Amino acid sequence: MSGIVLLGACTQAPAGPTASPITTPTTSTTNGVSAGVTGGTDMPRSAGVGPSAPTTTDAGVPTRPTATGVSTPAPPGRPAIPAVVGLRWLGPDPEPAGPQIEVSQDIRRWQGPVSGEYAVRTADGRRWFGADGSAVTCRGERTCVGFDAAGVVAVLDGSSVRSVYDAAGIPLGLYTPDGRRRPGQEQPSIAVALAATGLDLGALVDEAGRRVPFAGGVTGDPHLVTGGGRRVSVQYAGDFEARSGDPERRIQLRWADVPHQSDVTITTSIAIATGGTVVQIDDDGRTLIGGEPVLGRAQFQQIRITGGPVAGVWPVGDDGSSSVALVWSDGAALTVHTDPALGLTAILTAPRSSSVRGIFGTGDPTNPDLVDRQGIALDSGSVLADWSVPAGDSLFDIPGPSVIGYPTDIPDVPDQSVPFATRTCQARGISAAPDLAACVFDVGLTGDARFAVGHGRLVSAAQVDVPAVLSNRWPAMRDEAPASASQLPTLVDVRPGLGQQLVYSVAMAGTGDLTFRFVSGCPDQDGLLAVDRPAMRLFDPTGHAVSARFPTCGVSTVDQLAPGRYRLVVAGALIGELRSVRFDVHED
Structure with missing residues (x-):
């Protein structure tokens, strides 16, 4: 089945669909904790406070903290060095250790140990995406464009010198890779610098906004973040189904007592059934593939699993991690960090699917995310208990603990531990109340600051986003309109205002393509998707982009859409003249 959309220009337009001006979200904070986030958590407010039952918050995913990409502080009197200057992928290919999978004959995808960081390599060049929202695209070794988490842009045109600009395109100077500024040299405008490279900054921002979605993760003792952004803190012991209904990756977690402590639990093992093979990763670093241990752990190893993924296994460090x-x-990618004292931090990114269930959630924040095996949304404790793995259905090599429930005595976080724990967690970029509460509980209870590392990884992975100061410069880069949308009629005739988004609801009855065709030609072929120019884009109900941006003229096709309802955003230009849009739709 395919849907066809025919479009054409017109001079007048009746009332359009739901509209909203494009605005940049803001977040107020108090003492480092984001305001406006509500929901039950296990935040240690005072002595005697601890989780006595699974606690959750159903607040949306909070504002992304900056995990990396912060400008390097400079001595007094000198400007800070923009983080974009030091991005290691901005320049010659670093060839880092990590599994690489051949997506097609011409494309390889690289994944490092940090969730949210990956690269796509082709014969023509490469594109790299960082865990903090930064990104780089290169053609050859020294023709690159990149941006950091603050939206600062760097351009390389055949040399190692970085020509740096702020998000508005204002020149900030020329820098060498080690951060030294070259004063007195003339710096071209950003338009001239980009034109010289032949690389498209807008296309890089566009692709960075279409990453594979976060699909769930766990860290600490243990704390879950579901694919839909729900936070759950729990002290269960036993084996649990984290992801079910995905034939490519069925995932189970094992929770057991912390070594030498019986009042809290951690994730001690994870098992993944994929391609007819079970991969098991334990907290001491032991890794089994098809029941056989990975040996020779003195250096990085890459292992291809027949019919399944490529595995990358890093050496065990001096601390056992x-x-x-x-x-x-x-x-899709699963990154697992192991530590015999802290347990596992596991983070999954994967395409969304209506068949997925388990304690990692369905991944749909617009509907119940945490449901039991029958698809019913109950309290989190009941749902988690329902996902305990029945005897004989475990993926693990050794039967797990038989006790399903809480340790006998839930510990309290001492008052005197809270300030240190709070500072430690905030130093990892953790500020939103539910995430800060979970991190403070782990660090404050154990005194081990390393727990904050896992929380920082999980929080940043769940909230990777393109810097708003950049994405807001290209219309339709985000779905900024309210949740409501107008049903797409047979004939639409609209004239979006400057900086305005019109949103339509588009239904796909079956898997197929959605093709957009304008009757008239494009008025000018150059810079159709340039800064400020009108554009269109298709999103799923959660606001995740399922297409690239495309201009309001020509022919564009979105391939292989799954059945369901989508949101079509038609965005007007940010400056200049208004443009009317006319289109009708029919399905084959």
Whole structure:
């Protein structure tokens, strides 16, 4: 089945669909904790406070903290060095260790040990995306464009010198890779610098906004973030189904007592059934593939699993910690950080699917995210208990603990531990109340600051986003309109205002393509998707982009859409003249 959309220009337009001006979201904070976030958490407010039952918050995913990409502080009197200057992918290919999977004959996808960081390599060049929202695209070794988490842009045109601009395109100076500024040299405008490279900054921002979605993760003792952004803190012990209904990656977690402590639990093992093989990763770094241990852990190893993903296994460090990453051909990736004292931090990114269930959630924040095996949304404790793995259905090599429930005595976080724990967690970029509460509980209870590392990884992975100061410069880069949308009629005739988005609801009855065709030609072929120019884009109900941006003229097709309802955003230009849009739709 395919849907066809025919479009044409007109001079007048009746009332359009739901509209909203494009605005930049703001977040107020108090003492480092984001305001406006509500919901039950296990935040240690005072002595005697601790989780006595699974606690959750159903607040939306909070504002992304900056995990990396912060400008380097400079001595007094000198400007800070923009983080974009030091991005290691901005220049010659660093060839880092990590699993690489051949997506097609010409494309390879690289995944490092940090969730949210990956690269796409082709014969013509490469594109890299950081865990903090930064990104780089290169053609050859020294023709690159990149931006950091603050939206600062750097351009390389055949040399190692970075020509740096702020998000508005104002020149900030020329820098060498080690951060030294070259004063007195003339710097071209950003338009001239970009034109010289032949690279498209807008296309890089566009692709960075279409990453494979976060699909759930766990860290600490243990704390879950579901694919839909729901926070759950729990002290269960036993084996649980984290992801079910996905034939490519069925995932189970094992929770057991912390070593030498019986009042809290951690994730001690994870098992993944994929391609007819079970991969098991334990907190001591032991990794089994098809029941056989991975040996020779003195250096990084890459292992291809027949019919499944490529696995990357890093050496075990002096402290006993290690990392494992699995990368699938559909863009999904699972990163696992192991530590015998802290347990596992596991983070999954994967395409959304209506069939997925489990304690990692359905991944749909617009509907109940945490449901039981029958698809019923109950209290979190009941849902988690329902996802305990029945005897004989475990993926693990050794039967797990038989006790399903809470340790006998839930510990309290001492008052004197809270300030240190709070500072430690905030230093990792954790500020939103539910995430800060979870991190403070772990660090304050154990005194081990390393727990904050896992929380920082999980929080940043769940909230990776393109810097708003950049994405807001290209219309239709985001779905900024309210949740409501007008039903797409047979004939639409609209004239979006400057900076305005018109949103339509588009239904796909079956899997197929959606083609957009304008009757008239484009008035000018150059810079159709340039800064400020009108554009269109298709989003799923959660606000995740399922297409690239495309101009309001010509012919564009969105391939292989799954059945369901989508949101079509028609965005007007940010400056200049208004343009009318006319289109009708029919399905084959």
